[in-house]
Amino acid sequence: MVFVKDCTVKFMFQTLKLVLPALIPSWRFFDTIAPSPRIEFSLIKNKKTPVRNWKIFRPRPVTISFFNMMTRMVWNPRWNDNLFLVSCAERLMQKPTEHSYQEILNRIQADIKESDGFSFVQFRLIFTHREEEILKESETFLSDIHEIHKGEYL
């Protein structure tokens, strides 16, 4: 009975923690321009002696036509998913959780179309920030090496 009560209280507390920021929002949009995350991944052949060739995960297009901009008003799933991945990357730095880690890894796995003899995958986070007039990049997170599950989105 005590266990059930504890679980209920825990559930209520967790629910409130998720709902309250929506009901009493802060609305502090773009108050400061924080260091900006970029996700990179590398396919790896040998886990013991990994050779890495980092690629940007889902690079943005060079240009977007006006027509595409308009269609994206109603259909923009890829970009919105990328925005969620930015949140996951920021969460990994502020308060690391398995959830954020898996959300990034799952999407990388799902986007691998051809593995070309590679058996493993790894990702890293690069944060860009400005110091005076110079842009600086730093690797702030390196994942474990995982087996490739091509095209699998759990």
Added chain:
Amino acid sequence: MSFDLAIRLTEILLAWAFIQQSAEHIRGSKVDRIIFIPRLILSVVLMVGVQTQWVCLLLCVVGLFILKRFQGPYNGGSDRMSHLILWCVSLSYFMPTQEWKEYIFGYLAVQLILSYLIAGWVKIINPEWRNGRALQDVFQFSTYPVSENLRGLAHWPRLLFFMSWAVMIFELCFPFSLLTQTTLMIGLCVATLFHLANACLFGFNRFFWIWLAAYPSIIWLQDRLF
């Protein structure tokens, strides 16, 4: 605008925003489909206007699953506004008196005003926003510009300085638009253009639709107060 009409318009616009959001998730993972297909169906029912109070309540429950699924909002502010509108409309149905219904719906209108006012305030107290540097950083290295070509705007400091001040002045002046119905309509038109620009430049399409859904509340509040 009458209270009932404002609530109904909010429901229709909210339903459209939810249909748009949910459709984007359907090609996602299996878990996403389990959550978002029912949400899509409920949103269609909400738009049609059948048993809206119970549909809203069910959408609140689905909303909890979404928050749990993504361990918080999926798309930051747009998700927060989505939950806020839905909870305010739902709660207003279950309030015992008309006065309390209006307090709840009025709270939504106040939050809409705050969404512009606070966003403007946190910018204007930051010197980097006042000199245009912050917006330059947004285009130069943030993750938001939708194409690489847009990063070129970072090389237009004067334009960005003007844009920064235009955004801050609009956001801070928005509450004054409540003074008359005409100024409010002008304010809402400018706000719509602002969200359209954000959608085009930064891909914030969900913000555009969900903020529109909150506009009937402020039109009703202005009518009620002045």
